[in-house]
Amino acid sequence: MARIIVVTSGKGGGGKTTTSAAISMGLALQGKRTAVIDFDVGLRNLDLIMGCERRVVYDFVNVINGEANLNQALIKDKRCDNLFVLPASQTRDKDSLTQEGVGKVLENLSKDFDYVVCDSPAGIERGATLAMYYADDAVVVTNPEVSSVRDSDRMLGILASKSRRAEQGEEPIKEYLLLTRYSPQRVKLGEMLSVDDVQEILSLHLLGVIPESKAVLNASNSGTPVILDDKSDAGQAYGDVVRRYLGETVPHRFLEEEKKGLFGRLFGG
């Protein structure tokens, strides 16, 4: 049985797709058989971030409608044998996703995979609620600003009441906070909320902090999940996140402004 992870936030542009790509690649690199699904029907871009957009034949909606089977639609990653992408449909409308259809696909994937990562669309509409409905774990992607925190909070309320686990009275979804696009400089200037501020408002287990980083844009331009750029701060931060998720104790990094190097410390002002 696979564990189903939803990457969600309520807000668009917060880093959900970046995170879904990074986490799924990270899990696969740790030897876990992983599938990542794009729930953003009509606005698909996970395939771009994963660099498999030119190999899309069938999509999630095709599978739900029985027009293709899972094996035909799953795209195997070229860099890691354990990773498969199920792209969203760009042409169908959002109502093509049904709860029953999604449930069947996830059930089938669960037989073959260790983890299924669901990349949620923005908002609290159908696509987003379906992406979280069957989840076991939720990674709540939040940016350090008041409106994003508010949206995440709203999403947590929905997770707690409208998921399968909630409806069936099972153990609730495990919720993790992932703070992304974090800029210690701007926190210092008072332009952004600090990790502590966000923690205080959301009172949630902190899975990690991903710094605002140019590496993310470079990675998505080249179709490589940023976690593969292990020289970069964001890549390393996502690496930590995956290891933490799998149970390792890894101290948080990138919370403070970058210290000057030895040279800077000796000769800098």
Place this chain on the structure above:
Amino acid sequence: MRPRMSVRTSENPAPSHVFEIRGGSVNVPALRLFCSDIPAIIALLQERIQQAPEFFRDAPVVIDLHALPVDGEPLDLAELALALHQNGLVPVGIRSGEPGYQLAAKQAHLAVFSEVRHEPSPRPAEAKTPPAKLPEPKPEPRPAAVPTRIIQQPVRSGQRIYATGDLIVLAPVSAGAEIMADGNIHVYGSLRGRALAGVQGNAASRIFCMDLQAELVSVAGHYKVSESLDPSVRSKPVQVYLSNDALIVEDL
């Protein structure tokens, strides 16, 4: 111990799969009428609904006719039931000793709740003690104690929590969340959302919180929004109560 009996049939599906009759009690609010003027009843009701729409939505209600003046205009029960339905309530029955009303209830498909209160059967020890003196005149039956509702999880933006008695929240209440109680409200995390105590009109109810950052606080319909809260009480442990119809927010 709650009585519990299975109903047996000779048919094939195992009886345990068909139904079970379980003793139990549900707490249904009563609409205790002092007059039979339906427009006046509905007008006041709509006002109350506005104060706590969530509480009244699809809420079952018992129509209590005991307090109707004996010599007043008779109440048109069917019409009242219809008007309640139209306002989103679900009348389930009446309380009345009047045979006339009991018949009208039957015709309006409403249950008649007996006047005798179902007290828990006395425990053997109590049953054995002989009455020491003549029974005194029976005091007004006390309403059954309403249990306190305790919430341990954060109340998130968009969530609404309602308690028919007191409400205790051991976690933060987020901005955009709403907590309501007929009784008192206690919040031990930060209170950032809305808190409404005494939503049924109990002016003696209070709000207690450890960290007041609320968007709105209200007692029995008297409220203050964040903007009108004095800065001196912000982010402080406070209590909120009514005194001569004025809402007081005061350091604990």
